[in-house]
Amino acid sequence: MSHHSIAVTDLAFAYPDGTDALNGVTFEITHGESVAIVGANGAGKSTLLMHLNGFLSPASGSVRIGDIPVTKGTLPGIRKTVGMVFQDPDDQLFMPTVYEDVAFGPVNLGLPAEEIDTRVTEALTRVDALKLKDRPPYRLSGGEKRAVAIATVLAMWPNVLVMDEPSSNLDPKARRRLIELLGTFEHTKIIATHDLDLALDLCDRTIIMSNGTVAADGPTHEIFRDDALLATSGLERPLAMQGCPVCGGNLSP
Amino acid sequence: MGQLDRLASQDTPVHRLDPRAKVLTTLVFLVCVVSFSKYSILGMVPFALFPIAMASEGRLPLRFLARKLVAVAPFAIFIGMFNPWLDRDVIMYLGDIGISGGWVSYASIIGRFLLTTSAALVLIGTTGMMGVCMAIERLGAPDVFATQLLFLYRYIFVLGEEAMRMSRARALRSFGSHGMGMHVYGQMLGQLLLRTYDRAQRVYLAMQCRGFDGHVRVMRTLRLTGRDVTFTLGWSAAFVLFRLYNVPLLVGHFVTGLIT
Structure with a gap:
């Protein structure tokens, strides 16, 4: 069976201070799907993402990546399969140069030197950041940092990409470039975001989280048309689906 | 730096x-x-x-x-x-x-x-x-020592920026001597420590994500040549x-x- 699918069953989790973060979350994502996870602040998006990579272990329920359950013993394999892009690139770029940072994962996988070089070059080329390879990460702009952060994950050749707020803190052009870049990936993608327009552009399917549960799960276009649902989940229509601010006409179908 | x-x-x-x-x-x-x-x-x-x-x-x-x-x-x-x-x-x-x-x-x-x-x-x-x-x-x-030094150097920039942002935020809402005293300063330092702690945890997660097992492996290879030996000696x-x-x-x- 493919490693590209994700099955989350009845997932529940509470933080040590007693906050219930997830209450029975269930969904399944199949090979090659691109899914947006949206919801108000504190709806449980980040907590859910943390489970996909085994950073948090569920109080009850289970997570399976392909046919492998996420448990302590399977973590190394899971983390190789599921590439995670963090919200703050500064958390993700910790080596002294861009090249070494992108190489960090492949080196830890124990790959031979030429293979590492090929992968690093390929990943950096993919995100159009090869020219940055000798620069220290803290000297990059926000957009460059994001691109390199994505390259660090790509170099591991993951099957599934999990991203937390990929478009936060980017200027409109950098955001557009990011969307175009993500659109070219064939990985199974899970994107937690408040940027509903990005979800509209990239994801065919959207899961709305609300108070630690799945409030809705379906085709993005349908979900974003359901104003009542969006309102109760602390969301509103993506700008592209709202009326034109000048003439009031609705541009979207 | x-x-x-x-x-x-x-x-x-x-x-x-x-x-x-x-x-x-x-x-x-x-x-x-x-x-x-x-x-x-x-x-x-x-x-x-x-x-x-x-x-x-x-x-x-x-x-x-x-x-x-x-x-x-x-x-x-x-x-x-x-x-x-x-x-x-x-x-x-x-x-x-x-x-x-x-x-x-x-x-x-x-x-x-x-x-x-x-x-x-x-x-x-x-x-x-x-x-x-x-x-x-x-x-x-020891490996730990080199790794510590490396991370210290990497994150001193981030820490410095964070401290600067905090102190700017304080200066903006402090008028004259009000709010600039030692008391607030102490609290800010505590805050900074907590934030650092949180960040350290996130960085560690990011490292684990990429197969970190306690050793930072570096790719560059070092070669001692006659020149180096002559220089040192x-x-x-x-x-x-x-x-x-x-x-x-x-x-x-x-x-x-x-x-x-």
Whole structure:
């Protein structure tokens, strides 16, 4: 069976201070799907993402990546399969140069030197950041940092990409470039975001989280048309689906 | 600090030396300088040759180094501050003026500070922090130590920015002395610590994500060449010589011997 699918069953989790973060979350994502996870602040998006990579272990329920359950013993394999892009690139770029940072994962996988070089070059080329390879990460702009952060994950050749707020803190052009870049990936993608327009552009399917549960799960276009649902989940229509601010006409179908 | 990084990425004969050679040489330098007796000044003078030669060969601007030295100088200045009061015995005469041991040892402390700090700056400026970390690890220092140093260097920028943002936010809402006191300062430091702790956890997650198992493996390969060995042995021999014989004094005797 493919490693590209994700099955989350009845997932529940509470933080040590007693906050219930997830209450029975269930969904399944199949090979090659691109899914947006949206919801108000504190709806449980980040907590859910943390489970996909085994950073948090569920109080009850289970997570399976392909046919492998996420448990302590399977973590190394899971983390190789599921590439995670963090919200703050500064958390993700910790080596002294861009090249070494992108190489960090492949080196830890124990790959031979030429293979590492090929992968690093390929990943950096993919995100159009090869020219940055000798620069220290803290000297990059926000957009460059994001691109390199994505390259660090790509170099591991993951099957599934999990991203937390990929478009936060980017200027409109950098955001557009990011969307175009993500659109070219064939990985199974899970994107937690408040940027509903990005979800509209990239994801065919959207899961709305609300108070630690799945409030809705379906085709993005349908979900974003359901104003009542969006309102109760602390969301509103993506700008592209709202009326034109000048003439009031609705541009979207 | 960022500038130090840029300087370290230059390509000069000094930069091309193996980091281990430079770290070892600097280590011998430090040990020799630090081991002088507390009243020696003259004997240390020849040691200035090393940082000066390295800086000029490595194209490190002297003004930049001087600025850095001034920035750390207060430590050295305060450390020896009370020597002139504590040690008042006159131990040498400059013309007719008697100079107490306290002043001599104070000058010696300052001299040592200048030499050791400039050597350390020159080392980083010609090798880069990464090179230094790698070298100390290859030379047998514990892995944890090198990793710590590496991360300290990487995140000091992030931490500095965070601290600056916090202090700016405070300054914006403080009017005159209100809100700028020690009390708030303490709380801010605590905040910063907590934030750092959180970040450390996120960084660790990111590392685990990419297969971190306690060892930071570095890809660069190091190769010691004859040049490196010559460099290390040559300078080390010079340092030991400078340490064992008071070269300026010998030169002085020699010159006065010639004249008389």
